[in-house]
Structures are given as structure tokens and as C-alpha cells.
Amino acid sequence: MSDASLLDRIRIVLARPSHPGNIGATARAMKTMGLSRLVLVQPKVFPDPQAEAMASGAIDVLNQARVCDSMAEALEGTWFATAITGRRRELGVEPCWAREAAAELAASAVTGEVALVFGNETSGLSNEEVAFCQRWAVIPANPEYRSLNLSQAVQVLCYELRLALVAPGSPPPVLGAGEPARHEEVEMLLDHLERAALSCGFLDPASPKRFMPRMRRLLARKGLEKEEVNILRGFLAALMDKGR
Amino acid sequence: MSDASLLDRIRIVLARPSHPGNIGATARAMKTMGLSRLVLVQPKVFPDPQAEAMASGAIDVLNQARVCDSMAEALEGTWFATAITGRRRELGVEPCWAREAAAELAASAVTGEVALVFGNETSGLSNEEVAFCQRWAVIPANPEYRSLNLSQAVQVLCYELRLALVAPGSPPPVLGAGEPARHEEVEMLLDHLERAALSCGFLDPASPKRFMPRMRRLLARKGLEKEEVNILRGFLAALMDKGR
Structure with a gap:
């Protein structure tokens, strides 16, 4: 089983969601990160056109969503569940931060089915609902305003789950970038610059000050391209020609 | 300057946003992570009641949003800008992943003002807009569906920026958790269990099998509370009494 397919063992449970738009946005957030199993416990309004509009290209996730009567039913088959909650809880279940929670869930998916549980937009999760979870x-949020929208919270957790399970690999390649300038080409440009500065009197050989070290530093930046070097040298040649 | 106040040096720039709801949701996403400086380049509709509705408790961020005519104006005063884009670009600007981008932006905010630039919901950022950025x-997303909603993308990046700048500290304390059971209390419970199992004949001293090691493993789990131990011992005592 590949790590990416472990994402299929993680169900996202929304407890009593009020706004169908949030259900749709949740489906979209899940699919962008490769999750597909949405479970709804007593949704207020579902199905609904607003959910479909917000799901955008994740309508398949929405259509496959399972609707349950109770949290117990939603968690059937799971061996580990984590509740996401913004409030401090009067409960003995052990808390942690989202990133660590995602890593633990990802690791737990190796053993079997797991769930990530989110509460109602206004009231959050009840103590009874949290008590079904092992964690x-x-x-982490601004202490002065920690109220993430429901689907935003789902997005953050699904993003963390994906990073925990699927190595993003190398960043996307730079397309259309030119061939990089090599060391000796940059040196030739520096030499050209020095000759041009001397020829126009900008650079006094008796008192060169910091001109050439400055130019070297400017051109030492990563990513200088062969064509840029050629353009600059052509420009310098033209300036020198004109002054002759 | 504290690390948290560096968040004030990071502006979020939305280029040509189409949906006022996304502007409001962006303001909320920013505020939950402690960011406050929103810049809008040629928003299609702004201000708008839908933006206000989606901003929820972040109406202050929305009201302070700056509206600009051009990307150049939006970036005035910054020395470093990162463009977020879902597509591969025909440009030589260097790409990286969101987490590394957030770390680089956070580090760059120490030097001065920086910007994080997001494109239009449908068309993304133009090549001209990306060319204003240094990175x-x-x-990272599902290769089969990488289309995050605009405000969801803002949420993920602001979350990463917060984590890059503000150590979340210890997880929130467990409130209402009882006093933890100490080693010797757990040992007394195990001893009580053994006596109970012997007294009712469930445990044969001549062939104890794995009963006690199993019980020890069960009770070795972290977080057992003093009161739980007391309840279990009371229960055992009552069972033993009844069998007498």
C-alpha cells in the first residue's frame, strides 16, 4: 500500500454541520489534498445546491458522502479518531497541535481506518462527541481571534495529512528559464564591465574604490543566465563603440 | 520587535479577485493567524455585503484593506514578494513549496516589508504579475485536482507563516483531567485484580497463562487517573464481596 493510498483510510467526519456551503467547501478542500471519504453526522441541510456549488470540481467526493445518525455510526470501523476543537475542553483526552495530530493520524492509518472529527460551525463538538475520540x-491560531471557518480548518488539516503521507518531492521545475551562465562567462562579463568603466573614465585605475567588488557581488546572485550575460555584454560593447 | 509582530510586515495581496465572498473569507483566514494587512488590486466588487458576511469577526481587517490600481502600487515599500501559483510557469523565477516559501518570507520580514501575492480565482496570476515577485x-496538492479555493490557499499560507514566526508552545493543558495515577497505585490495582481473579477461579495459579501480563499492558497506557484506579478497585471489592 503506497503512502498516498493511506489517505483513503482517513475519513473526515463533520458533526451536525449547519451550512451546506461548508459541506461543499469541505469536499473541495479534501479532494485538493487527495482525501475522499466524507462522513456527515446529522447535517442540517443535505444534499443542497449550495453544497454542490462550493464543491466545485469535488462533486464526486460530495456525492459519495455518507450521512449518519450518530457519531458512533460515523466511527464504525475506525480504531483511532482525533477531534479538532478550538476550545479548551473539560475532558481528560490528551490534546496536541494540528501538525502533530496529522502525523499521528497518518501513522495510525497504517494500522487501520482512522477519523478526523470536526464540530458544528457555532457550537463546535459536544463533550460527548469528543469523548468518542482518542485524541x-x-x-495554532491568533489568541485574539481563533475562529477558523469550518472548511478552512478542514483544509489546514488535510494539507498537513498530505504532507505527512506524500513527500512533495522536488519543487516544480522552472520552465522557460534559460541556460544558466557559467562561472567563466560571468568572469568575462566582469572583465568587460571593467574595461568599459575604464574607457569612459568612470573608473580611475589609481583609485578604483569599490566598483568592481560591487559589480562582482551584484552578478554573484544565483540564477544569472547565459543570455542575460550576452545581452549585457552587447549593451556594453554598443556604449563603448558610441563613445569612441 | 517580537516574532509575532513581524506578521504585521507581511501583506497579503489579492490580484483582481472576482468574488467578494473570497475577499471576506481571506480577511478571516488572515486574522485567525494574526495577519492584518490586506491589499486588493482591482477587485471586481468591493466593498460588498458578501465580503462582510464572510469576514465574520475579521471585519476590521476588511475595513483596513487597501485598494490599488496596479501590482506595482500594491508592492510599494516591499523588498521581497512571493507569488502563489498552482500552474507551472514559463518564467525564470525560482519556485519552491509553500512551507519553504513561508519560512523564507518570515525570515525576510526581519529585514523589511514583504508580500505574499495571490491571483484571480479563475485565471490565477498573469506572467506580468508573477514577474514582480522574487519567488x-x-x-503541494493532489495532482488530479489541485484547485484550492482562493481563501483556502490564503489560509494554508497564513497558517504556515504563523508557525514559522510564532512558536505554538505547549499544547493546551487538559482541563478537568483528574490527578494522574502513580506507579504504586497502578501496582495496587494489579494486585487487587490478581486476587479477584484467583478468588473467583478465573485465574488458576497452576496455569496463570497471560492474564496478568495482559492486565499490566492494559493498565500501562498513559494517562490512567487516580480516580479511575479507585473506581476499578471499588468495583472489584464489590464483586469479591458478592461472591463470598
Whole structure:
């Protein structure tokens, strides 16, 4: 089983969601990170056109969503569940931060089915609902305003789950970038610059000050391209020609 | 200057946003992570009641948003800008992943003002807009569906920026958790269990099998509370009494 396919063992449970738009946005957030199993416990309005509009290209995730009557039913088949909650809880379940929670869930998916549980937009999760979970987790947030929208919280956790399970690999390659300038080409440009500065009197050989070290530093930046060097040298040649 | 106040040096620039709801949701996403400086380049509709509705408790961020005519104006005063884009670009600007981009932006905010630039919901950023930035970054996503909603992308990046600048500290404390059971209390419970199992004949001293090691493993789990131990011992005592 590949690590990416472990994402299929992680279900996202929304407890009593009020706004169908948030259900749709949740489906989209899940699919962008490769998750597909959405479970809804007593949704207020579902299905609904607003959910479909917000799901955008994740309509398949929405259509496959399972609707349950209770949290117990939603968690059937799981062996580990983490509750996401913004509030401090009057409970003995052990808390952690979202990133650590995602890593733990990802590791737990190797053993079997797991769940990530989110509460109602206004009231959050009840103590009874949290008590079904083995862990609860908090998204680090601004202490003066920690109220993430429901689907935003899902997005952050699904993003963390993907990073925990699927190595992003090398960053996307730079397309259309020119061939990089080599060391000796940059040196030739520096030499050209020095000759041009001397020929126009800008650079006094008796008192060169910091001109050439400055130019070297400017051109030492990573990513200088062969063509840029050629353009600059052509420009210098033209300036020198004109002054002759 | 504290690390948290460096968040004030990071502006979020939305280029030509189409949906006022996304502007509001962006303001909320920013505020939950402690960012406050929103810049809008040629928003299609702004201000708008839908933006206010989606901003929820971040109406202050929305009201302070700066509206600009051009990307150049939006970036005035910054020395470093990162473009977030989902597509591969025909440009030589260096790409990286969102997490590394957030770390680089956070570090760059020490030197001065920086910007994180997001494109239009449908068309993304134009090549001209990306060319204003020193870096472009991609949110790792499902290769089959990488289309994050605009405000979701902002949420992920602001979350990464917060983590890069503000150590979340210890997880929130467990409130209402009882006093933890100490080693010797757990040992007394194990001893009690053994006596109970012997007294009712469940445990044969001549062939104890794995009963006690199993019980020890069960009770070795972290977080057992003093009161739980007391309840279990009371229960055992009552069972033993009844069998007498």
C-alpha cells in the first residue's frame, strides 16, 4: 500500500454541520489534498445546491458522502479518531497541535481506518462527541481571534495529512528559464564591465574604490543566465563603440 | 520587535479577485493567524455585503484593506514578494513549496516589508504579475485536482507563516483531567485484580497463562487517573464481596 493510498483510510467526519456551503467547501478542500471519504453526522441541510456549488470540481467526493445518525455510526470501523476543537475542553483526552495530530493520524492509518472529527460551525463538538475520540487537537491560531471557518480548518488539516503521507518531492521545475551562465562567462562579463568603466573614465585605475567588488557581488546572485550575460555584454560593447 | 509582530510586515495581496465572498473569507483566514494587512488590486466588487458576511469577526481587517490600481502600487515599500501559483510557469523565477516559501518570507520580514501575492480565482496570476515577485511557490496538492479555493490557499499560507514566526508552545493543558495515577497505585490495582481473579477461579495459579501480563499492558497506557484506579478497585471489592 503506497503512502498516498493511506489517505483513503482517513475519513473526515463533520458533526451536525449547519451550512451546506461548508459541506461543499469541505469536499473541495479534501479532494485538493487527495482525501475522499466524507462522513456527515446529522447535517442540517443535505444534499443542497449550495453544497454542490462550493464543491466545485469535488462533486464526486460530495456525492459519495455518507450521512449518519450518530457519531458512533460515523466511527464504525475506525480504531483511532482525533477531534479538532478550538476550545479548551473539560475532558481528560490528551490534546496536541494540528501538525502533530496529522502525523499521528497518518501513522495510525497504517494500522487501520482512522477519523478526523470536526464540530458544528457555532457550537463546535459536544463533550460527548469528543469523548468518542482518542485524541483532540488544536490548530495554532491568533489568541485574539481563533475562529477558523469550518472548511478552512478542514483544509489546514488535510494539507498537513498530505504532507505527512506524500513527500512533495522536488519543487516544480522552472520552465522557460534559460541556460544558466557559467562561472567563466560571468568572469568575462566582469572583465568587460571593467574595461568599459575604464574607457569612459568612470573608473580611475589609481583609485578604483569599490566598483568592481560591487559589480562582482551584484552578478554573484544565483540564477544569472547565459543570455542575460550576452545581452549585457552587447549593451556594453554598443556604449563603448558610441563613445569612441 | 517580537516574532509575532513581524506578521504585521507581511501583506497579503489579492490580484483582481472576482468574488467578494473570497475577499471576506481571506480577511478571516488572515486574522485567525494574526495577519492584518490586506491589499486588493482591482477587485471586481468591493466593498460588498458578501465580503462582510464572510469576514465574520475579521471585519476590521476588511475595513483596513487597501485598494490599488496596479501590482506595482500594491508592492510599494516591499523588498521581497512571493507569488502563489498552482500552474507551472514559463518564467525564470525560482519556485519552491509553500512551507519553504513561508519560512523564507518570515525570515525576510526581519529585514523589511514583504508580500505574499495571490491571483484571480479563475485565471490565477498573469506572467506580468508573477514577474514582480522574487519567488513563486506552490501548495503541494493532489495532482488530479489541485484547485484550492482562493481563501483556502490564503489560509494554508497564513497558517504556515504563523508557525514559522510564532512558536505554538505547549499544547493546551487538559482541563478537568483528574490527578494522574502513580506507579504504586497502578501496582495496587494489579494486585487487587490478581486476587479477584484467583478468588473467583478465573485465574488458576497452576496455569496463570497471560492474564496478568495482559492486565499490566492494559493498565500501562498513559494517562490512567487516580480516580479511575479507585473506581476499578471499588468495583472489584464489590464483586469479591458478592461472591463470598
